[in-house]
Amino acid sequence: xHLLKLFWRTPISEEVTTKPSYIxxxxxxxxxxxNAVGQYYTRHLFFETTPTADKSTVVYTLKDNDHRGFPSLYxxxxxxxxxxxxxxxxxxxxxxxxWEALTDCSWFRPYFYRWRKEMEIRLRSENxxxxxxxxxxxxxxxxxxxxxxxxxGWDQKEPYGxxxxxxxxxxxxxxxxxARDKERxxxxxxxxxxxx
Numbered sequence: 768x769h770l771l772k773l774f775w776r777t778p779i780s781e782e783v784t785t786k787p788s789y790i791x792x793x794x795x796x797x798x799x800x801x802n803a804v805g806q807y808y809t810r811h812l813f814f815e816t817t818p819t820a821d822k823s824t825v826v827y828t829l830k831d832n833d834h835r836g837f838p839s840l841y842x843x844x845x846x847x848x849x850x851x852x853x854x855x856x857x858x859x860x861x862x863x864x865x866w867e868a869l870t871d872c873s874w875f876r877p878y879f880y881r882w883r884k885e886m887e888i889r890l891r892s893e894n895x896x897x898x899x900x901x902x903x904x905x906x907x908x909x910x911x912x913x914x915x916x917x918x919x920g921w922d923q924k925e926p927y928g929x930x931x932x933x934x935x936x937x938x939x940x941x942x943x944x945x946a947r948d949k950e951r952x953x954x955x956x957x958x959x960x961x962x963x
Contacts, residue, residue, distance in 0.1 A: 799826070800861035807861065807868045809875065813840070816874065827859075829878055844882050850890060852883075877947070880940055 801807055810816040811824040814837050828834040831841050840859065847854045856866030870879050895916070902912035933941075 798861075800865060807865045809869050809872050812869075841878070841882055845886065845889070848886075848890070850886060876939065877943055880943065 802811075808824055810818060812826050814822065814825050814828040814830075814834060816829070817825050825837060827840040827843075828837040829841070830839055833839050833842070843859050844852075844855050847858070849855060852866060853863065856863045860866050860869065869875055898912045898916055902909050902916055
């Protein structure tokens with residue numbers, strides 16, 4: 768009972784400041800990253816995919832270069848040079864949960880998979896260049912680096928060096944590639960049919 772009296776005597780301003788930040792507050796929920804009901808913006812973040820003519824929520828473009836004053840998320844992603852993607856989520860979005868919400872969107876996956884693949888290839892290329900510099904020297908490290916380069920150790924025939932059933936991400940990537948090829952072929956067929 769004594770604690771209850773203390774609680775009721777606490778001024779309202781102190782109660783508001785001591786509440787955890789994760790409690791839903793309808794008066795202050797809308798922000799740069801969330802709508803009025805507290806959901807993360809996904810489509811509305813990008814110039815190309817915002818469903819309305821109102822571009823007030825647009826923060827980035829999906830193009831490979833900046834477009835109409837909006838920075839390219841692709842360029843920012845590549846500049847971070849972070850294969851874990853954590854720094855991108857922290858620096859350019861509202862954190863890791865926002866990044867996960869964005870990467871779970873089916874319309875965003877083709878962009879994201881291309882960026883991830885390009886990042887992986889770039890990092891591999893930079894590391895091979897370092898190995899070439901090491902192999903030019905002398906000693907044990909030089910011979911190990913030279914052996915790796917001769918055997919083309921970076922050339923993975925099987926993704927991630929494992930056999931067996933593909934992961935869900937690998938299946939999804941292949942499905943996207945097949946769908947893209949099918950769409951391209953149907954567009955080509957329609958174009959050829961129109962000319963005849």
